[in-house]
Amino acid sequence: MSEMGRHIVCPHCASINRVPLSKPAKAARCGRCKQALFTGHPVSIGSAHFDQHIQRNDIPVVVDFWAEWCGPCKAMAPVFEQLSTEFEPEFRFLKVDTEAEQELAARYGIRSIPTMILFWRGAEFARRAGAVNTDTLRAWLRQHKTR
Numbered sequence: 001m002s003e004m005g006r007h008i009v010c011p012h013c014a015s016i017n018r019v020p021l022s023k024p025a026k027a028a029r030c031g032r033c034k035q036a037l038f039t040g041h042p043v044s045i046g047s048a049h050f051d052q053h054i055q056r057n058d059i060p061v062v063v064d065f066w067a068e069w070c071g072p073c074k075a076m077a078p079v080f081e082q083l084s085t086e087f088e089p090e091f092r093f094l095k096v097d098t099e100a101e102q103e104l105a106a107r108y109g110i111r112s113i114p115t116m117i118l119f120w121r122g123a124e125f126a127r128r129a130g131a132v133n134t135d136t137l138r139a140w141l142r143q144h145k146t147r
């Protein structure tokens with residue numbers, strides 16, 4: 001993040017946008033595709049743009065590693081959705097389907113799902129495995145909000 005703004009990766013086209021600190025990030029639009037940079041919903045992501053989001057966003061990125069067949073993952077989905085609405089634009093919320101993206105799951109050592117990993121400028125700095133309720137996940141995010 002520079003004094004002039006922070007870099008935000010577009011959830012639609014993966015281009016990097018500089019959002020001035022003086023402007024509300026929640027209202028920001030992508031300079032390339034003109035769509036909203038924050039939608040209030042988690043973004044499903046694959047390996048093609050994963051590293052771009054993890055490394056180039058100047059905000060913490062929380063990733064939910066999940067699978068369609070996983071009961072706890074399905075129970076966790078509305079919690080993750082609700083908190084994405086609540087915490088954007090302070091965090092970027094991504095979802096990775098571990099069945100479709102087995103290489104990403106292996107790279108991050110995902111052994112159980114759901115697993116949430118919090119990244120800051122390309123590095124993992126917190127991890128939480130298992131389904132949790134809204135209050136527990138909210139407290140976990142607030143604990144790491146100061147980054």
